[in-house]
Amino acid sequence: MRIALFSALTLLASFGAMAQEELTRQLWNSEFIGKRPEGTGAPAKPPTYRRATPVPQQTAAPPPAGEATILGLTLWRVRPAKPSDSGTRLLVLEPTGNGAGEEVPERLNADTVLAEGDRVRLSVEAATSGYLYIIDREKYADGSLSDPYVIYPNRLTRIDGNRVSPGRLIEIPDREDHPNVFTIRSSRPQQAAEVLSLLITTQPMAEVKIGNQPFRLDTAVYQEWEKQWAAKAERFELEGGAGKAWTPQEKQAGAGQDAALTQSDRTPQSLYRVSARPGSPVILEIPLQFKK
Numbered sequence: 001m002r003i004a005l006f007s008a009l010t011l012l013a014s015f016g017a018m019a020q021e022e023l024t025r026q027l028w029n030s031e032f033i034g035k036r037p038e039g040t041g042a043p044a045k046p047p048t049y050r051r052a053t054p055v056p057q058q059t060a061a062p063p064p065a066g067e068a069t070i071l072g073l074t075l076w077r078v079r080p081a082k083p084s085d086s087g088t089r090l091l092v093l094e095p096t097g098n099g100a101g102e103e104v105p106e107r108l109n110a111d112t113v114l115a116e117g118d119r120v121r122l123s124v125e126a127a128t129s130g131y132l133y134i135i136d137r138e139k140y141a142d143g144s145l146s147d148p149y150v151i152y153p154n155r156l157t158r159i160d161g162n163r164v165s166p167g168r169l170i171e172i173p174d175r176e177d178h179p180n181v182f183t184i185r186s187s188r189p190q191q192a193a194e195v196l197s198l199l200i201t202t203q204p205m206a207e208v209k210i211g212n213q214p215f216r217l218d219t220a221v222y223q224e225w226e227k228q229w230a231a232k233a234e235r236f237e238l239e240g241g242a243g244k245a246w247t248p249q250e251k252q253a254g255a256g257q258d259a260a261l262t263q264s265d266r267t268p269q270s271l272y273r274v275s276a277r278p279g280s281p282v283i284l285e286i287p288l289q290f291k292k
Contacts, residue, residue: 032127032267033047033263034263035166035167036167037260037263038262039262039264040262047238047239049237049238051234051235051236052235052236052270069126069274069275070271070273071124071125071198071271071274071284072126073123073125073198073270073286074107074123074270075107075110075112075121075288076106076120076123077105077106077112077120078092078104078106078121079104080103082104085245087104087244089104090103090104090175090246090251092179094179103181105246106243106244107243107269109237110269113289113290113291115184115290116184116185116186117184118184119184120288121171121172121180121181122171122196123169123171123268124164124172125164125166125167125170126164126165126200128164128165129163129166130201131203131204132162132164132199132200133200133205134150134151134196134197135199135217136150136194136197137194138193138194139192139287140190148219149217150215152173154212155211155212161174167261167262168253169253170254175255186290192289192290193287193290195285195286196285196286197285198283198286199225199229199281200281200282200284202279207221225281229283231274233274234273235271238269238270238271242269247265249261249262272284
């Protein structure tokens, strides 16, 4: 009897996990890709994503369609272009403004461990309309964190440039920034990661001051935001996407507000699904891990 009961429970758990996977697949198809504008080209092959986080234990009924926030993020590592490259190139602006060179951005999985000197960029796309803010903190080997700084938007960001909507691609840093890439540098030997917190709100945040330099956010204020809006997310990685180069469509969509990715275009490398109340701000933490 015990064996039969155990088998039945195991079978139910398996069915529950399969149902959760099927629900998630439907959600990213209908609530992410389906929110983009329709394309004029041939329909793209449906993407295949693999789960990168454990299936959450279902303590309650899954949120109905429309009550989950799905965020797409692609981490890019840029490298000098080669004559044999077929990928679209990025004009990388040097911090001194004395020169620029063509480099090729390649996709990375979100959990890729970065090395000192790696040059990286981010692109962000949301399945809902809102406003994007990015808070940066250093994380050290003992688990402690530095003060939070708002690194996006800034004064170089185009007007309404931090507004997100389906198909609209936001690049961090902006292509016009000097430099327009992040170079991985540890501020001290104990630094283990850079933690980026992506905050999406329905309305602009008047309390966030925008300047030429990163804005130091009061730690108590950020901790209060975390209490209200921080959420754990399920993460999925696009199979066969890592190592793929920037596409012309991604380059065009990230250049300004007049172009958007369509249902026929490539989807983000990493998808995050967060259960949240409709209209509620969401904070999603993205740790960029450093090699020891």
